[in-house]
Amino acid sequence: MSLLFFKRVLANPLQVGYIVPSSPFLTHQTSRRLDFSKPRVVVELGPGEGCHTRKIVKRMDKNSRLFAFELDEEFVAHLRKQFAHDPRVTILHRNATEMPDVLAEHGITHCDYIVSGLPFLVIPEEARGKLLGSISEAMHEESRFITYQVTTQLCDESHLFELHDKEYCALNVPPINVLEFKKAQAAR
Numbered sequence: 001m002s003l004l005f006f007k008r009v010l011a012n013p014l015q016v017g018y019i020v021p022s023s024p025f026l027t028h029q030t031s032r033r034l035d036f037s038k039p040r041v042v043v044e045l046g047p048g049e050g051c052h053t054r055k056i057v058k059r060m061d062k063n064s065r066l067f068a069f070e071l072d073e074e075f076v077a078h079l080r081k082q083f084a085h086d087p088r089v090t091i092l093h094r095n096a097t098e099m100p101d102v103l104a105e106h107g108i109t110h111c112d113y114i115v116s117g118l119p120f121l122v123i124p125e126e127a128r129g130k131l132l133g134s135i136s137e138a139m140h141e142e143s144r145f146i147t148y149q150v151t152t153q154l155c156d157e158s159h160l161f162e163l164h165d166k167e168y169c170a171l172n173v174p175p176i177n178v179l180e181f182k183k184a185q186a187a188r
Contacts, residue, residue, distance in 0.1 A: 042111065045114065049075060069096040113144050
């Protein structure tokens with residue numbers, strides 16, 4: 001674990017959401033779900049220090065784009081420095097509830113993948129509802145929302161998402177579910 005991650009967990013544990021960064025096993029399980037056989041638009045929510053971001057960027061083709069939404073200023077500065085020379089990566093110090101507007105500012109109507117480890121369980125209900133609504137709005141019928149969560153609580157959001165696949169990653173602290181959703185028929 002990096003010193004930056006440790007300091008940010010101590011400063012704001014609920015916003016960071018986890019006590020240690022994702023394991024290489026988890027980053028592999030999430031990143032392999034993204035198909036880069038053609039250019040893609042990927043959104044990452046709460047990248048933290050960038051362990052999933054790095055894995056995704058390694059797999060991206062030259063015409064794909066990654067938009068990373070991060071609220072913690074120190075993580076934002078760290079990520080901007082880390083990806084400063086990669087024009088495919090845009091680090092945003094913005095709330096993910098603004099995702100559809102931010103994509104529109106970049107001439108994009110929908111994204112292909114949304115990857116998130118945000119701790120939805122601890123986000124207050126009203127904010128969680130807005131966030132999940134923004135995620136759904138940014139998706140089209142072929143998009144996938146890939147999230148890693150301690151619980152399977154998001155499976156209850158059937159008005160927005162349909163569970164496409166579920167996998168368990170025991171080799172992570174804590175052990176965690178990798179959930180892959182598509183946009184619900186009712187939300188299209």
